[in-house]
Amino acid sequence: MLRIAIFPNVDxxxxxxxxxxxxxxxxxxxxRLMLPTDESRYFGLEEYGVPDIEEEKADIALSLGxxxxxxxxxxxxxxxxxxxxxxxxxxxxFMADIELGELETRLQRILEHDxxxxxxxxLDGYVESEDGQRFxxxxxxxxxxxxxxxxxxxxxxxxxxxxHLIDYKADGIIVSSPTGSTAYSLSAGGPIMNPNVPALxxxxxxxxxxxxxxxxxxxxxxxxxxxxxVHQDILVTFDGQESFRLLPGDEVMVRKSEVKASIVKxxxxxxxQILRTKLWKES
Numbered sequence: 001m002l003r004i005a006i007f008p009n010v011d012x013x014x015x016x017x018x019x020x021x022x023x024x025x026x027x028x029x030x031x032r033l034m035l036p037t038d039e040s041r042y043f044g045l046e047e048y049g050v051p052d053i054e055e056e057k058a059d060i061a062l063s064l065g066x067x068x069x070x071x072x073x074x075x076x077x078x079x080x081x082x083x084x085x086x087x088x089x090x091x092x093x094f095m096a097d098i099e100l101g102e103l104e105t106r107l108q109r110i111l112e113h114d115x116x117x118x119x120x121x122x123l124d125g126y127v128e129s130e131d132g133q134r135f136x137x138x139x140x141x142x143x144x145x146x147x148x149x150x151x152x153x154x155x156x157x158x159x160x161x162x163x164h165l166i167d168y169k170a171d172g173i174i175v176s177s178p179t180g181s182t183a184y185s186l187s188a189g190g191p192i193m194n195p196n197v198p199a200l201x202x203x204x205x206x207x208x209x210x211x212x213x214x215x216x217x218x219x220x221x222x223x224x225x226x227x228x229x230v231h232q233d234i235l236v237t238f239d240g241q242e243s244f245r246l247l248p249g250d251e252v253m254v255r256k257s258e259v260k261a262s263i264v265k266x267x268x269x270x271x272x273q274i275l276r277t278k279l280w281k282e283s
Contacts, residue, residue: 002111005034005050005058005082007073009065010042012089018064018100019043025107034058058082060110060264066090067183071239074122074140074261083117085110085264094182094274097265109266118265120195121177121219122257125238129250139238140261141180143254145225145246146172146205148233153208157226160217167228168212172205175223175254179261182279184240190214194271200256223254 006022008015023045026033033048034056040049050056054076061077061084063070070086077084086096087103098106109115123139147154153169176185181193181201190203191214198219204212217223227234227250234246246252 002029002031003034003057003059004031004110005053005056005061006048007036007061007063007069007076008039008043009063009069009089010039012065014089014100015064016043018087018089018103019045021103022062022107023048025104026111029111031111054078054080060085062087063096064089067095068239068241070095070263071140072241074263075138075239075242078138079259081259081262083262083264085115095179095263097263097269106266110264115264115266118195118263119260120179120263121198122259122261123175123177123200124255124257125236126253127236127244127246127250128253129247133253136236136244137238137242138257138259139180140177141183141239142174142176142185143252144172144174144184144205144235144237144240145227145252146235146237148235153206154234155228157228158202159224159226160221162222162224166212168204169208170204170206170212173225174201174203174205175225176201176203180239185214191216192275200254219256221255225252225254227251 034050035048036053037049037051040046061073061082063073063086073084087098088096123143125136125143126133155169157167158165174185178193178195178197185203188203188205190201200217200219202215227246227248235243236246236252237243
């Protein structure tokens, strides 16, 4: 029996109809569908609800939403990654590999195991403070240090592999994986990187110095950012979804994780074709 965990974004208006299509397609097949308990209650599908769904062994997970939903599912599985296939209900849907017009065709290919799995680099984020070092979490796109609601810039120090590179003022810095190069980093002026490139990307946010530019480094390099701002409205954010407050004097360390995210891809979807159709479709 194929066990499929479904993670629907309840804020998307199309989600309920897409759920109905998935359930209808798999109803007469040797498939067990599972939903997180809260979402199953929200959609009136309690018979599919599973408490602690991450602990339940799934063969594959479907995310219903945009790339943000898919990122959240990858992080939910954490150190025990399950292959995640995105069904795009968003705008760009850069990582989601299924569009609504091809839903049933792709669901059949999942049933036949007619897909491959891309293992994407994950980032680990830590903070070193007066209380010692603690692990904050994983990110598949980026770890971002930024100011909160105040207008004052941050004073940051950047080190790589314990070698101090530069002190500078900026609104923040983005430490991105290749997967995340088309996310916040791209908006901040960073380059686009093929997700298979073994590298990390450092992109300053509105740097107040001309010698701080986007920097591509090795995937095994360890990035340390020293927080020297005098105000206390400072955040470190993981994939734009989970945030933690920082204090002046804290250090944030970002490095490649020992685990990887598993993303379901189909052979007829090429990365550069996706670039062309998603980013430059109007040109």
